[in-house]
Structures are given as C-alpha cells and as structure tokens.
Amino acid sequence: xxxxxxxxxxxxxxxxxxxxxxxxxxxxxxxxxxxxxxxxxxxxxxxxxxxxxxxxxxxxxxxxxxxxxxxxxxxxxxxxxxxxxxxxxxxxxxxxxxxxxxxxxxxxxxxxxxxxxxxxxxxxxxxxxxxxxxxxxxxxxxxxxxxxxxxxxxxxxxxxxxxxxxxxxxxxxxxxxxxxxxxxxxxxxxxxxxxxxxxx
Numbered sequence: 001x002x003x004x005x006x007x008x009x010x011x012x013x014x015x016x017x018x019x020x021x022x023x024x025x026x027x028x029x030x031x032x033x034x035x036x037x038x039x040x041x042x043x044x045x046x047x048x049x050x051x052x053x054x055x056x057x058x059x060x061x062x063x064x065x066x067x068x069x070x071x072x073x074x075x076x077x078x079x080x081x082x083x084x085x086x087x088x089x090x091x092x093x094x095x096x097x098x099x100x101x102x103x104x105x106x107x108x109x110x111x112x113x114x115x116x117x118x119x120x121x122x123x124x125x126x127x128x129x130x131x132x133x134x135x136x137x138x139x140x141x142x143x144x145x146x147x148x149x150x151x152x153x154x155x156x157x158x159x160x161x162x163x164x165x166x167x168x169x170x171x172x173x174x175x176x177x178x179x180x181x182x183x184x185x186x187x188x189x190x191x192x193x194x195x196x197x198x199x200x
Contacts, residue, residue, distance in 0.1 A: 006059045014109045018043065018067045021101070025073045031148065039072050042144060049140035053175065054132075060118035061133040063111075067102040068123055068137060069094075099123045128171065139176030142168045147183055154192060165196035 025037040043066050050057055050065040057065075075094055080086040099120045106116045121127065121134065128134045145153075145168070154161045169177065177197075185193065 006062070010109060010111075011059070011062065014063065014105065014111075015047075015066050017105050017109070018070060018102070021070055021105075024071075027073055029148075039069055042069060042148070043067070045144045045148060046137075046140050049143050050136060053139055053179070054136050057136070058118070058133055060115055060122060061136060063106065063115070064102075064119045064122035064133070064137060065140065067105070067119070068098060068141070070098045070101045072098070095124050129173075135173055138171050139173065139179070142172050142176060143179055143183075146180055146185075151186060151189055154189060161192050162195045162199070165193055166199045169193075169196055169200060 019040055022040040022043050023037045025039040027038040028035050029038040029041045030036075031041065046068055047062070047065040050061060054061065072094060075090065075097055077087075077090055080090040080093075102119055102123060103116050106119060118133070121131065122137050125134050125138065128138055157164065169180070172180065180193070
C-alpha cells in the first residue's frame with residue numbers, strides 16, 4: 001500500500017477530514033444490507049480502486065481519490081436547466097467546488113502548494129489520456145459506477161444505456177477495460193456493455 005511511502009500519519013488525518021465531510025451526505029447508499037452516506041461510500045470505493053489500479057499511486061492521486069466528489073450533494077442537479085447545456089454547466093461547477101473544498105482542507109493539513117495543485121488537476125481531470133494520475137482516477141470512477149451503481153441504473157435508462165456506456169468506456173484505457181470486463185454483471189447488463197464495446 002503506497003501510503004507507507006508518504007507521510008502516513010498526515011495522510012490518514014487528511015483522509016479522516018475528507019471522510020468526515022462526506023459523511024454529512026444525507027443521501028443514503030445501501031450495499032450488502034448496510035446503509036452508508038452515499039458520497040462517503042463512493043469515496044472509499046474510489047480509493048480502493050485506485051490502489052488496485054496503481055500500487056505505486058502518487059501522494060496526490062491517493063489524496064484526490066478520497067476527495068474527488070467532496071460535498072457533491074451540495075449542488076443539486078435540478079438547480080441547473082435539465083438539458084445538455086445545463087448538465088455540463090452543473091458538472092463543471094461541481095468539479096470546481098470539489099477542487100476548492102479539497103484545497104482548503106489540504107492547506108489546513110500543511111500540504112505543499114505543488115501537491116495541492118496536483119490534486120486539483122486530478123479532480124478537474126486536466127490532461128486525461130496524457131496525465132497517468134488523471135487517467136487512473138477516470139478508470140477508477142468508471143469502475144466504481146460499474147461495480148456499485150450500473151445494475152440498478154440501466155433498467156431505467158435502457159434506451160440510452162449503450163451510448164452512456166460507450167462514452168464511459170472511451171474515457172478508460174485498456175487496463176480499465178480489462179478490469180471492467182472482470183466484474184460480475186448480470187447477463188442483461190453484460191449484453192449492453194458488449195454492445196457499447198463494439199461501438200468503440
């Protein structure tokens with residue numbers, strides 16, 4: 001676990017601050033019979049996927065994995081127009097909000113400006129396909145969705161799910177695709193993914 005090569009005590013204390021913030025999420029996520037604050041659960045799973053994808057993950061990547069969607073529930077989707085432009089504006093505002101909140105906590109934790117800027121770059125997904133840390137977080141985000149949300153998501157989005165999956169898979173690299181195909185999907189869920197892969 002790469003955390004051992006960094007300031008372990010400092011990083012764990014920072015994780016706890018991120019987790020404490022995300023535990024305020026009133027949206028609940030149920031997994032294996034247990035209920036969790038949704039963004040707290042997703043942050044933990046994102047962190048776990050990052051560790052699986054990169055056993056030598058950088059300090060910035062480990063930190064970003066725990067705060068990628070920090071306070072996500074605070075900006076509601078319905079506060080923006082329910083169209084494509086509104087969706088993109090909402091996503092941009094969310095990313096900026098996550099980066100700002102994370103930066104405040106990282107500064108309080110006495111992280112260097114260079115580390116803070118690296119974390120911001122990952123959260124804002126600057127340089128995907130070029131920046132390996134950004135690519136890893138994108139792989140991990142897609143894998144968290146596929147592992148924990150996809151099976152309950154596609155039944156209500158059957159007309160658009162193949163296109164949604166295609167867009168997600170296009171953001172991933174070969175390593176991400178291999179991990180995705182190793183997940184235990186239902187036969188129907190697998191069929192949509194296979195259709196999406198054929199469109200790549």
